[in-house]
Amino acid sequence: MAMGGGGGTDKAVSDINVTPLIDVLLVLLIIFMVIVPIAPHGLNTLIPQPPKDKSNPPPDNDRTIVVQVLGDGSGGHVSYKINDDDFAKTALEAKLAEIFSTRSEKVMFVKGTKDVDYGKVAEVIDMGHQADVDNIGLITPRVEAGQ
Amino acid sequence: MGINKRDEGKKVNSNINVTPMVDVMLVLLIIFMVITPMLNNKVNVNLPVSAAATIQDDANKEDSVQVAVTKDGQTYLGVNPIALDDLGSKVSGLLQNKADSDKKVFMRADSRANYGKVMDAVDEIRAAGVSNLVLLTDKKEQ
Numbered sequence: 001m002a003m004g005g006g007g008g009t010d011k012a013v014s015d016i017n018v019t020p021l022i023d024v025l026l027v028l029l030i031i032f033m034v035i036v037p038i039a040p041h042g043l044n045t046l047i048p049q050p051p052k053d054k055s056n057p058p059p060d061n062d063r064t065i066v067v068q069v070l071g072d073g074s075g076g077h078v079s080y081k082i083n084d085d086d087f088a089k090t091a092l093e094a095k096l097a098e099i100f101s102t103r104s105e106k107v108m109f110v111k112g113t114k115d116v117d118y119g120k121v122a123e124v125i126d127m128g129h130q131a132d133v134d135n136i137g138l139i140t141p142r143v144e145a146g147q
Numbered sequence: 148m149g150i151n152k153r154d155e156g157k158k159v160n161s162n163i164n165v166t167p168m169v170d171v172m173l174v175l176l177i178i179f180m181v182i183t184p185m186l187n188n189k190v191n192v193n194l195p196v197s198a199a200a201t202i203q204d205d206a207n208k209e210d211s212v213q214v215a216v217t218k219d220g221q222t223y224l225g226v227n228p229i230a231l232d233d234l235g236s237k238v239s240g241l242l243q244n245k246a247d248s249d250k251k252v253f254m255r256a257d258s259r260a261n262y263g264k265v266m267d268a269v270d271e272i273r274a275a276g277v278s279n280l281v282l283l284t285d286k287k288e289q
Contacts, residue, residue, distance in 0.1 A: 020170045027171050031178050040207060041200035042253065042281040047273040069262075114263030118216070118256045121265075122195035122282060129199030138280065140266040140273065 043125050045110075046137045050146060065099060065108040066139070067092070067124050071115035078120050092124070096131040106132060111139040190215035190223045195258035197284040206253045206283060212241050213283075214272060216256040220264040231267055239275035251279045 068081040080087050087095055100106050108128050112121040128136045192215055205211055214234065215223040222229055224237055242250050252272050256265045272280060 020167045023167045023171050024174050027174050028178075031175075040203045040253075040283055041197070041286040042203040042206065042283040043197055043200055045280045045282055047269060047278050047280050049273065049276070049278050112262045112266070114261070114266065116262045117258065118260045118262045118265045119195040119258030121262050122197060122256075122258065122284060125282065126195075126197035126199050126284070129197075138266075138269055140270045142270045142273065 043122070043129055044136070045125060046135055047140070048137050048143050063103075063105075065096075067096075067108060067110050067128070069110070069112040069116050069121050069124055071113045078116055080124070089123075093127045093130065096127055096133070100131045100133055106134045107137070108133050108135075109137045109139050111144075189213075190217065190226055190255060192217055192255050192257040193259065194255060194283055194285045196287045198287040200284045200286050203253065203281055203283065205251060206281070210241075211253055212238055212251070213253045213255055214238070214268055216254070216260045216265050216268055218257040218259050220261055222264070222268050231271055234268060234271040235274040238272055238277065242275065242277065250277050251281055252277050253281045253283050255283045 064083075066083055070079045070081065071077075072079070078089075080089055080092050082092070082095060082099075096108075100108075110121060110124055110128065112124075125136055206213070213225055217223070222231055222234060224234060229237065238252060242252075252275075254265070254268070254272075256268075269280065
């Protein structure tokens with residue numbers, strides 16, 4: 001209606017100009033959209049503590065699952081074992097899912113040799129979590145030595 | 148002159164209105180001034196990528212204990228380089244006022260770090276009486 005009359009151009013606009021406000025808010029929105037995915041993610045693991053009473057060791061449990069990540073010494077090729085059986089990396093996840101689908105105590109241990117990359121071990125821990133394992137224990141040299 | 152004046156009144160304003168742009172730029176400037184110190188308080192490592200990682204809100208807390216292992220095997224506590232021998236006592240010092248359930252250590256290790264070095268750090272953390280270790284990773288994009 002203001003455009004209709006010739007006097008429309010003289011009329012003062014009484015609306016607040018919200019364009020700069022919207023500009024600023026959009027930029028804020030975009031910045032926070034970028035920041036949110038940086039929220040830290042992580043894999044929960046446990047480090048077994050030495051038994052308090054050393055004279056009474058826990059009974060050997062043949063149902064314990066230990067996944068081993070073995071390097072060949074040069075750090076290039078890595079092989080995987082579940083307990084004493086060799087597995088290819090691709091078969092590992094399916095095997096873990098199969099083992100833990102029927103178990104109530106979802107515990108596994110991960111052991112790596114010194115020469116492998118940490119990333120390879122992290123992959124195995126990730127596979128364990130994907131197989132719904134609740135407690136993943138890291139076996140380190142001193143855990144093994146029982147110190 | 149009178150005619151000229153009338154022409155000036157009809158003249159199109161050819162200047163770009165830069166006010167909104169300046170608004171946006173100033174806001175960007177302020178935001179980056181706020182964010183930059185937040186981003187630099189971490190050791191720069193290439194975290195491994197995982198699909199099953201869960202969100203660890205505690206890792207952003209001011210008093211969280213973060214241990215980092217870089218690709219060349221150097222261990223850091225927070226942002227400061229630390230010798231392996233000192234790590235255990237420092238970590239237990241930082242955690243002594245926390246409840247047992249809060250005794251968590253966050254591990255930021257480079258995906259190409261040697262696992263032997265990572266295990267050495269884990270052993271030291273274990274010696275500090277910590278049994279909950281969180282391996283920080285990057286979430287795999289689905």
